[in-house]
Amino acid sequence: MRGRWLIAGVAALALAWTVLTMEMPWLAADADAGGQVAPPETEACAADAAEANLGFTLKDASDNPVNLASYRGKVILLDFWATWCGPCKVEIPWFIEFQETYGPQGLQVVGVSVDDTPDKLRPYIADMKMNYVVLQGLGHDDLMDAYGPLLGIPVTVLISREGQVCMKHTGLVSKDTLEAQIKALL
Numbered sequence: 381m382r383g384r385w386l387i388a389g390v391a392a393l394a395l396a397w398t399v400l401t402m403e404m405p406w407l408a409a410d411a412d413a414g415g416q417v418a419p420p421e422t423e424a425c426a427a428d429a430a431e432a433n434l435g436f437t438l439k440d441a442s443d444n445p446v447n448l449a450s451y452r453g454k455v456i457l458l459d460f461w462a463t464w465c466g467p468c469k470v471e472i473p474w475f476i477e478f479q480e481t482y483g484p485q486g487l488q489v490v491g492v493s494v495d496d497t498p499d500k501l502r503p504y505i506a507d508m509k510m511n512y513v514v515l516q517g518l519g520h521d522d523l524m525d526a527y528g529p530l531l532g533i534p535v536t537v538l539i540s541r542e543g544q545v546c547m548k549h550t551g552l553v554s555k556d557t558l559e560a561q562i563k564a565l566l
Contacts, residue, residue, distance in 0.1 A: 424564045425546035432456075432539040433526040438492070438515040441501045446515055454488045455565040456539040457558075460517065460530055463496050463504045467552035468534045472508050474555045478562060479512040485566050486541065492517040494524065494533060540565050 434448040448456075459475060461468035472491075479489045489512035493501055498516060505514055517523060524530050527537050531550060538547040538561055547561050 425540045425542075425544050429540070429544035429546050432537075432543050432545045434539075434543060436520070436523045436526070438517065438520055438523065439498075441498055441505055441514050441516065443498065446513060448490070451488045451490065452543055453541055454486045455482075455541055455562060456537075457487065457489045457562065458527065458537040458539060459489065459491045460494050460524065460527070460533055460535040460537075461491055462494050462533055463500060465533050469508075470552060471534055471536070472510060474558065476509065476511050478559065482562055482566060487562060487566065488513065490515060492520075492523065494518070494530070538562065538565060 434452060437445050437447045440446050448458075457475065457478065459468075459471065461471070475489045475491070478487060483489075491510065491512060491514045493514060494517045496504070496516075496518065501514060501516065527535070527545075527548070534550075534552065536547075536549045536553060536558065537545060538558075540546050546565060549558075
């Protein structure tokens with residue numbers, strides 16, 4: 381019983397963190413009457429951007445090994461998510477669209493499921509029609525530490541073709557913001 385309360389408490393904190401870190405465009409000073417904000421002007425990547433650690437090999441949902449370094453030379457949208465995460469469910473259709481639209485130009489979306497088993501991932505991927513690489517992150521705290529600290533999910537990291545961490549977002553970010561940042565890196 382105590383374990384259930386602990387899990388419920390951690391879930392409540394994670395949800396609160398996600399909500400608090402969500403982008404709220406209607407509060408922005410430059411929002412129009414409908415709460416819409418033009419995508420920000422983005423520089424491609426800061427000159428002093430940190431090097432992304434791509435030295436990880438994880439299994440995909442079909443248990444095939446995938447080395448992150450094999451995507452060097454592409455713009456990588458690395459998303460840490462879970463099947464139970466509400467904001468993650470909002471982002472997944474965007475990532476599907478980004479992969480379809482910008483994949484031919486060199487974008488690779490990579491989703492890392494932080495705590496789901498392959499048996500839970502496979503039907504979820506099929507139901508959501510996810511067209512991008514989904515990796516099993518359960519038990520790979522080293523990967524999460526390399527891009528962390530991950531204080532909530534989703535966490536979306538944009539990595540340049542040169543392997544630099546250009547942007548990192550915790551919580552739900554607008555589709556327009558992500559798309560503008562992707563375009564700047566392509």
